[in-house]
Amino acid sequence: MKFNREFFHRFGIIFVLGILITALSVSTESFGTLSNLTNVARQVSINGILAVGVTFVLLTAGVDLSLGSVVALSGVVCATFAHPGQYPVLVPILLGIATGGLCGCFNGLLVTRGGVAPFIVTLGMMTVARGLALIFSDGRPVANMSPGLTNLAGDVAGVPIAVLCFALVALAASVFLKNFRLGRHIYAVGGNENAARVAGISVTRVKLFAYTLCGLLTGLAGVVLAARITTGQPNAGMAYELDAIAAVVIGGTSLAGGVGTILGTILGVLLIGVINNGLDLLMVSSYYQAVIKGLIIVGAVWLDRRQARS
């Protein structure tokens, strides 16, 4: 029942997605195939994990510009410990995730205890993390990964592992935000920080949680990416934060905080992914792609907000 109403709130995006999928299935031979749809799912997973993570931060009326750089740093750390015969495969994975978590925690501490605006804090982390990635990797990609780790880029029963990760993360996040007290507190802090404080909520703790969680998920995305390109690349993830935040905002989360759902984020991620994939299949030149993508996104968001107002 709740799923139903939430669905209707984002009907604008769903409608456009429907049109796109129909039109693309008709005009290309390959869009509707299982292999292509699997590709799309796989291609959106990394952005999807990032988008879910940054949803938490955006809900508290914050922002995180360091996503791309932390993805690179986590990938580098993961790859450094993933050489064959070194450690069991769980070690580089956990270290990569932990790296992201540490960066996120740092962001959170500066925002809450330091009182610095999230834009500035995460902008700083963006450059620092990128620099650290270059330092740890000596400026070149960290290669020679054990097959145990590169297998993460593969499938399990026909479903890409990356997609499973995304799905699990999205499900857990959605359940958390709806049913956990801390989830409710996140909405309260984003909706009216002062009122939340008066109501007895520890705003500091809530924000710290949001940034750290975002960092952990960014670390996970970094590990998944490293597995996919079989290296820890210090230059990976350029501008990934833009795609992630765009997906979240398209999905209905307000940049002012307090409003938004994981379902919306998923829809935003899917919309961008379907457009990218579809335009590639239609063999549209790269230069036109940018313009068309922009038009479709603006159209979808306009319709969505109009419909949500009523």
Add this chain to the structure above:
Amino acid sequence: MLVAQGLSKKFGDLTVLKAVSVEFRPGEVHALMGENGAGKSTLMKLLAGLYQPDAGTITWRGHPVHWRSPLEALAQGIAMIHQELMPIPDLTVAENILLGREPTNAWGWLDQKLLQAEAVAWLKVLDCHLDPQTRMRDLTVAQTQVVEIAKALGRRADVILMDEPTAALSDHECTALFKAIRQLCQRGVAVVYTTHKMDEVFQLADRITVLRDGEWVTTQPASNFTPASLISHMVGRDLATVFPALTPASQEVVLEVQALTREPYFRKVSFQLHRGEVLGLAGLMGAGRTELVSALYGLLPATSGTITLKGQPVVLRNPADALAHGVGMVTEDRKGLGIIPALSVQQNLTLTALHRFTQAGVILGTQEKQVSQAEMTRFKIKARGLTQPIRELSGGNQQKVLLARMLLDAPEIVILDEPTRGIDIGAKSEIYALIGQLTAAGKAVLLVSSELPEVLALSHRILVLRQGDLALEIPASDATPEKVLSNAMPL
């Protein structure tokens, strides 16, 4: 010159105004009276162009008009001052007053001197001596309201609609406002006005229109009414005494404050609060009452002095500390410090007490719903349902949600800062009854209020603050309005 005929307005399935016809004349103060939800705000917003009527016509100076936005109405000379204040927080007082009509020279250069001078002039009309260079966000609610009024006055409108303008003003500012309104009337401006303060209506209004449940009840010269007859028109029934009987307080001290200080707001304040007692805090705007009670709730911690709760000295650094010690508060600024606008009624209601239906971090949905439903019924909160966004409720209903929220966490000491501001007479009496129930149940209440009759009738004892100092402490039985006021006025 401004005539409404047969105006109707629906919001979804809810009809808020049904075929209302009223006529407003120049140079006259016309009061719109009615309970919350009677349709007064809606009528004014229709006249000001914020909403469009579903049926009926508005005639201005003889011509039918269809405002599509408040700007059109404003251009024609109809200005509105809202109940929910909307200043631009980071601009100065002067900039807000002259918003949109800033004086510039031929090249568009801002004339700062003229800006300041005109701002000061309008503030003077309201007997206000604020520095026009102050930033809006540094003002209190009451000061913001004065500035908003100056803004509308400066627009030289022919009709000024005021939605509860005096809600946050103390008696002495009200007098200044009334003087200004009288001046406007002499200039031929029509003033349309709503308030919940009975005595004000009779001081000010020439004619009164009563609305009830969206329908027009009557329009007559003010002299035709008595307070009692007015109330019964508004409510549709006879209201017995509004204030509950006072149950005696116990001798047990639950809160003791010694030499509490936070410059420049209050200094060396000491008092005791007993179980079952209502302690009223009276004083003028700026006397430091809100700051004092905020210190007791951890919002604005004191810099020196001690707070002792049930014999134990405590340090309250934030509201969470206060709540843990059984102190609850409803602030005077429900928009800024009270409601979470994007969340629903239920989510707002259970926000503080959420830990009572949480297990291992998970919210128990059914329990939360049951409790919320019960509270909604108990407090008679008017809303489409538990899931309606709270920002869509009227001010009075929002206040009820905030009260319910605080009480749900079962505090032993209850701080109420202007709890009945902007609430109609029917709801007010409900809140008074609630205060009576709280004390009967053994809770202690600190009541801050600018409405003297309220403070005098509800309290066991009264503290009067004057510019941060405790000027007077007397039992309510010995208190008179004159004694309180004279101690509240600056020396």
Add this chain to the structure above:
Amino acid sequence: MRPVPRFQVRPYLWTATLVLAALGLGGCKKSEPRQAGEIFIGYSSRDMSAEYTAKLSEAIVAQGKARNVRLVLVDAQADAQKQISQTENFISQKVDVIILNPCEFEASSPAVERAKAAKIPVVNVNSVTKATPDAYVGSNDEEAGVMAMEAIAQKLNGKGNVLMIHGIMGQSAQLQRDAGAHRVLAKYPQLKLLDQQTAGWDRAKAMALTENWLQAHRGNFQAIFAQNDEMAMGALLALERAGAKKEVFVIGVDAIAQALTAVKEGRLDATVFQDAVGQGHGAVDLAIKIAKKEPFEKDVLIPFQVVTRQNVDQFLAK
């Protein structure tokens, strides 16, 4: 309370029209559906914003048209992950052959492996990957490094200090040109590498780097080897601005148009010609052979050539 209007159809119609129009705009660039027997080649280019890559891609597209095959060009924009996605899309579209201009030695390897797993042949062009493709058309980048450093050694008579500007670290071109350069340096004990840094194939970065080097080492170096022409041009500009060009011999790799003009004007001392057209045409021809199941050479190496003022005219003509 907020007004609740009835469901309006019109905004949906407008949006649907917009979306379909946008798609149509993109789709009209697409040709008619595939004909039987037509060879379908997918080509993923590393980064069209780099001049050499753009030249290479132009050659590939032109050859594709000349030989009447259906060739689709996509730009990976220097993102290995994107290149892998593009390859996956090609596989979905069931192309006959994939021509890959790899972003990165290791990171682009999964693209090759996926194609092979789907039994679609891959031809790498211009750069190599760790995974072995079905065929490779390119030039031996090590040779470019050797030629450039030899030219420097000749000019300086085997004695002096050299600065080297690297491309993006870890890319095969950078690794191999570096290897070639070091081989030559080992031969001339009195030729010393004073410093080396990366400027990521970027002109502006190379210019800033050279300005810093001038601050630190002015008068103390006699030659600069920039691993590509973009960076060589950047270094050249910095030297000219500082009035230090006379003392320094500058050589790049690629022979892009700007570099050739600079050589003719006597500003740039030399460059190493990388035959983009040769590589491009070669790649397409090879791909077609593979698609037609004809015998083909696994490695087609196209030689580099040093370009100086003496022979620059013949390259300008190309």
